[in-house]
Amino acid sequence: MRKQKRLLALLLVLTMIAMIIAACGGGNKEQGNNSSSNSTAGSSNSGSTNAASPESEGAADTTAQYGDTGGLKLPLVDEPVTITWMLVGDEPVNDKLIAREIEKRTGIKVDFQVYSSATYQEKLRVTVASGKLPDIFHGLTAAELKKLGQQGAVVAINEYIDMLPNFKKLYVEENPWVIASYGDENGNIYTWPIYDMQRDVNHGFMYRKDIFDKHGIQPWTNTDEFYEALKKLKELYPDSYPYASKTKEAIFKDWAYGWGIGSASYPAYYDESDGTWKFAPTSEQHKDMLDLMKKMYNEGLLDPEFLTDTQDSWTAKMTTGKSFVTWDWIGRMELFYNQVKDQNPDYDLRYANPIGPTGNIRTLPRIDDFSITVANNKNKEVALKLLDYLTSPSGGSLVTMGVEGETFHFDENGKPVYPELEGQAIDIKVLEQKYGLWLEGMYLRPDHRSVYYNYTEREQEAQDMMNAQGKFEPLDPVLNFTDEENAKIAELQVALEKAAAEFNANYILDKKAGEKDWEAWLQNAKKLGVDEFIEIFNTAQQRYNAMVAQ
Numbered sequence: 001m002r003k004q005k006r007l008l009a010l011l012l013v014l015t016m017i018a019m020i021i022a023a024c025g026g027g028n029k030e031q032g033n034n035s036s037s038n039s040t041a042g043s044s045n046s047g048s049t050n051a052a053s054p055e056s057e058g059a060a061d062t063t064a065q066y067g068d069t070g071g072l073k074l075p076l077v078d079e080p081v082t083i084t085w086m087l088v089g090d091e092p093v094n095d096k097l098i099a100r101e102i103e104k105r106t107g108i109k110v111d112f113q114v115y116s117s118a119t120y121q122e123k124l125r126v127t128v129a130s131g132k133l134p135d136i137f138h139g140l141t142a143a144e145l146k147k148l149g150q151q152g153a154v155v156a157i158n159e160y161i162d163m164l165p166n167f168k169k170l171y172v173e174e175n176p177w178v179i180a181s182y183g184d185e186n187g188n189i190y191t192w193p194i195y196d197m198q199r200d201v202n203h204g205f206m207y208r209k210d211i212f213d214k215h216g217i218q219p220w221t222n223t224d225e226f227y228e229a230l231k232k233l234k235e236l237y238p239d240s241y242p243y244a245s246k247t248k249e250a251i252f253k254d255w256a257y258g259w260g261i262g263s264a265s266y267p268a269y270y271d272e273s274d275g276t277w278k279f280a281p282t283s284e285q286h287k288d289m290l291d292l293m294k295k296m297y298n299e300g301l302l303d304p305e306f307l308t309d310t311q312d313s314w315t316a317k318m319t320t321g322k323s324f325v326t327w328d329w330i331g332r333m334e335l336f337y338n339q340v341k342d343q344n345p346d347y348d349l350r351y352a353n354p355i356g357p358t359g360n361i362r363t364l365p366r367i368d369d370f371s372i373t374v375a376n377n378k379n380k381e382v383a384l385k386l387l388d389y390l391t392s393p394s395g396g397s398l399v400t401m402g403v404e405g406e407t408f409h410f411d412e413n414g415k416p417v418y419p420e421l422e423g424q425a426i427d428i429k430v431l432e433q434k435y436g437l438w439l440e441g442m443y444l445r446p447d448h449r450s451v452y453y454n455y456t457e458r459e460q461e462a463q464d465m466m467n468a469q470g471k472f473e474p475l476d477p478v479l480n481f482t483d484e485e486n487a488k489i490a491e492l493q494v495a496l497e498k499a500a501a502e503f504n505a506n507y508i509l510d511k512k513a514g515e516k517d518w519e520a521w522l523q524n525a526k527k528l529g530v531d532e533f534i535e536i537f538n539t540a541q542q543r544y545n546a547m548v549a550q
Contacts, residue, residue, distance in 0.1 A: 066105055070392035071165035075107030076385045082109040083379045083386070086127065086137035088440035089114035089432065096436035101403055108386050117440070133375035135383045138441040140371045142182070142191070143486055148373075149190035155374040156188035160384050166391040166445075170195050175367060180547035181478035182369055187547075192372040192387050195445045198364035199453065200472075201462045203254070205352040206333060208324040223258075223292065223355045230301040233324050241303035243296060244323035246314035248307055249501045252281070252289070254327050257473045258356020259285040264365070267497060268537050270476035277537035279530050281500040282522055289356065294508045307505055315339075319347070333458040351462035353471075360473040361466060370441055387444065396445035400428075400452065402435050414449060428452050479540040492533040499528055 063074045093099055093112050103109045113134060115123045124139045133153065140148070148154045158179060161168045171178040171193060183189035207219060212229070215236055220226040233242040245251050256262035256269070261280040263269035269280050280286050296302035303309065303323060317323040319340045333349045340347045354361050374383045389395040401416050402408050408416040418426055421434065428438040428451065438452070446452065455463060466472065481489065503521045507513045 067394040067397065068392060069389060069394045070169065072385070072389050072392060074105050074389070076389060077107040077382060080107060080109065081379070081382050082111055083135040083383050084111045084113055085442075086113045086115070086124065086134040087442055088117050088120045088139075089436075090116055091433065093436035093439065096434075097402060097407060098399065098436035098439070098442075101398060102386070105398075106386060106389060108382060110386070112436075112439075114439070133377070135375050135377065135379045136372065136387065137375075138370045138372040140373070142369070142371065143483055145190050145371045145373055146184045147483075149188060150184065152376055154190050155376050155380050155384065156190060157192060157374070157384065158183070158187065158189050160381065163381070164384060164388040166388045167192070170391065171367075177478070177544075177548050178367060180544055181480055183480070185482070190373050191369055192374070192391075192444065194368040194370060194372075194443065195391065196366055196448070197368055197443070197446055198366070199463070200364070201330060201351070201361065201466045202364060203327070203329050204361050204462065204466075205325065205327050205354060206330075206349050207352045208348065209350040210346045210348040211324050219350075219352055220355070221353055222359065223357070226355045227292070227296070227301075230296065230325065231299070234299070234301055237321060237324075240322050240324070241317070242301050242323060243306075243325045244303040244309065244314055244317045245306040245326060246309050246311050247327070248309070249504065251293075251306065251327070252286070252500075252504055255289055255356065256280055256286070257360050257362045258354045258358055259289050260356075260358045260360070260473065261285045262360075262362055262473055263476050264362075265476060265479070265537070267493070267500065268534060270541075272474055275541075277534055277541060279496070279525065279534050281496075281504070282525050282530060285357070287518055290504060290507050294513075297508050298511060318349070325352070330459050330462050334456050350458060351465060353465070353469075358473065359469075360471050363472040363475050365475060365478075372441055372444070390442070391444045393445070393447070396443070397447040397449075399443050400431075400438055400446045400450040402431070402437055407435055410449075415454060416449060416451065426451050477541060477544055479537060479544055481536070481540055485536050485540065489533065489536055492529045495528045496525065496530060496533060499524060 063069055063072070066074060089112075091114070093114055094110075099110055099112060121139060124137065127133065127137070128140070128148075131153075145154065149156060157164070157167065158172075161172060171189075178193060179187060179189045182191050182193065207229075209219075211217075211233070212219060215232070217229050217232055218225070220229050230242040233240065247254055253262065253266045256266060261269045261278075261283050263280070265277075267280045268277050270276075271278050293302060297304065297306075303317065305313065309317075314323075314326070315336070318326055319336055330351060333351070336349050337347055353359065372387070374380050374387070390399055397404075402418075404410070404416075407420070408418045411417050418431075418434075421430060424430060431437040431451065432439060438450075499521075503517075503524075507517055507521075510517075
């Protein structure tokens with residue numbers, strides 16, 4: 001019996017040594033060797049997670065080869081485990097690089113449940129109603145997610161802070177406002193934010209540089225010069241309407257940042273000068289903006305169809321000699337050029353300076369919320385650790401670039417090059433289709449070396465122009481409303497926005513409209529509850545201030 005025990009012990013030791021050798025060797029295998037063959041456990045096996053405390057020598061070596069994990073040790077689990085993740089995507093990804101590499105690095109096999117953007121919300125509603133939640137998912141409203149959290153269906157992430165070094169650093173230590181903005185009244189946060197996703201400049205004014213250069217018109221640097229440039233264009237092209245727009249009534253929100261009344265919460269905006277929220281369409285700055293538009297309209301400088309233009313009609317004007325200045329997404333500069341270059345190789349749409357007294361554009365948030373959440377089940381710690389890894393620089397690079405040396409290498413400019421995709425125009429959609437990268441709801445900390453941040457010469461000029469001038473409107477606080485407040489905001493905002501849109505149009509289009517009409521609008525806004533609407537924002541701001549001050 002003793003010999004048998006010694007023999008069993010010896011066999012056990014040999015088996016463990018063999019497993020360690022196999023695991024170490026697996027880290028250097030080619031991409032084609034799918035490590036999922038070693039993960040036989042299903043979702044019923046939750047595994048156990050490695051703490052942030054020092055690991056064995058082998059685990060530390062594995063961690064080092066994948067770059068900066070933010071303090072996490074890889075693999076994340078001591079035994080194989082499978083979790084489910086519901087995402088937006090156009091095709092299955094369980095056989096793609098992203099699934100294989102996550103398992104290889106973390107020990108976690110992810111069963112990706114992918115649905116198209118057209119069907120995702122419907123599938124999500126059915127799934128939530130069934131009560132059988134995936135381990136990770138996204139897409140609920142903030143109010144819906146908080147309700148699920150308070151019912152115990154999803155995890156309060158703050159209760160696991162000490163095992164999540166990347167979350168703790170980014171959203172507790174460096175940005176303590178996050179829990180105040182995205183958590184509930186008890187200080188619990190159920191959503192995992194996205195860090196540093198946005199480009200610096202994504203929208204703004206643009207002008208036909210080829211036309212400006214042809215006639216010696218200098219790009220404007222302020223509002224007066226903007227107006228004078230439009231007047232000159234009208235003289236040169238009498239049948240044109242120099243400024244065209246496709247955003248309909250959103251033009252007022254688009255222009256608002258240059259007057260200091262823009263906001264992600266528009267028509268409410270935060271006034272930094274006195275620390276209170278106000279209603280943009282009743283502000284003096286808004287009236288000044290309308291007066292400029294009215295003047296442009298009366299003088300034929302503003303396309304009379306600016307509130308009704310479709311994308312097609314607007315495109316036709318901006319790609320011919322009908323209009324020369326607009327406001328849109330910066331990618332439009334290349335799209336328009338590619339559309340007309342065969343007929344007009346000199347066509348050159350360029351980014352322009354903002355207008356308005358502040359001369360600012362919108363600041364895009366450093367932190368976004370997609371309501372990414374973790375189901376409160378036996379896999380919750382594994383799921384949370386995986387999200388934390390993907391929030392590290394190492395995980396962010398994997399999800400948005402792939403695997404250096406296997407899928408890509410860096411060129412002399414530090415940009416990723418994909419040999420398998422040579423000859424293709426590579427964007428994030430191509431990377432999603434080929435490797436499963438850039439899945440919506442999965443990129444938690446994009447690597448800014450990724451192709452998403454590859455700018456054309458025109459787009460780079462836009463980034464450089466605004467960053468050099470520092471012309472960005474301050475970010476407003478992200479407020480956290482109660483269910484009752486959200487319901488009241490929704491009720492009041494519909495009527496206020498409808499009335500504001502009607503007033504704006506009438507004020508600009510009716511040559512007789514003036515001060516009396518403005519005063520009548522202010523009174524109408526009061527009748528529609530503008531004071532109550534703004535009071536809700538200021539009450540929420542007081543709660544925000546108190547939480548951040550703690």
